[in-house]
Amino acid sequence: MSLPKIGNLAPLFTLPDQAGTDHSLKSYRGHTVLVYFYPKALTPGCTVQACSLRDSKAALAKRNIKVFGISPDQPKLLTKFTEKEKLNFTLLADADHSVADKYGVWGPKKFMGREYDGIHRMSFIIDQDGKLRHIMEKVNTKTHHDDVLAWIDANLK
DSSP states (O other), rough: OOOOOOOOOOOOOOOBBBTTEEEGGGGGGTTTEEEEOSSSSHHHHHHHHHHHHHTTTTHHTTTTEEEEEEEOOOOHHHHHHHHHHHHSSSSEEEEEEEHHHHOEEEEEETTTTTHHHHHOOEEEOTTTTTEEEEOOOOOOOHHHHHHHHHHHHHOOO
């Protein structure tokens, strides 16, 4: 796993959202973009993280932040997640984990003594010019929304 370099343009991508509509990172220039990778829709930690971002919509919008949650889930599961939790931001399907590979978040994991490849929960803050400004390698699902807002307030004016 090799993370992209801070200060460089963020790796570009085009992925389908929960409705099957493609979103291209490049088309969001002019906005600060939070790209957060999470392992699996409708699981406890991922739900806590997503709902905290949902509840922070006004604070994120005030700062002109677009949020994209990316997982290897299929759009159908993302639709279910969005509807069940009333999510108000875009979830993207990276079924072949090609974008996760570009961002260095796909790799070996261990859970309950089992080893497998999967998504490492990380977040990337991209500025209005498309440059990668910050990588959150250790994400606390309960405070993620506050951690993102605090970093943006302290570093992007």
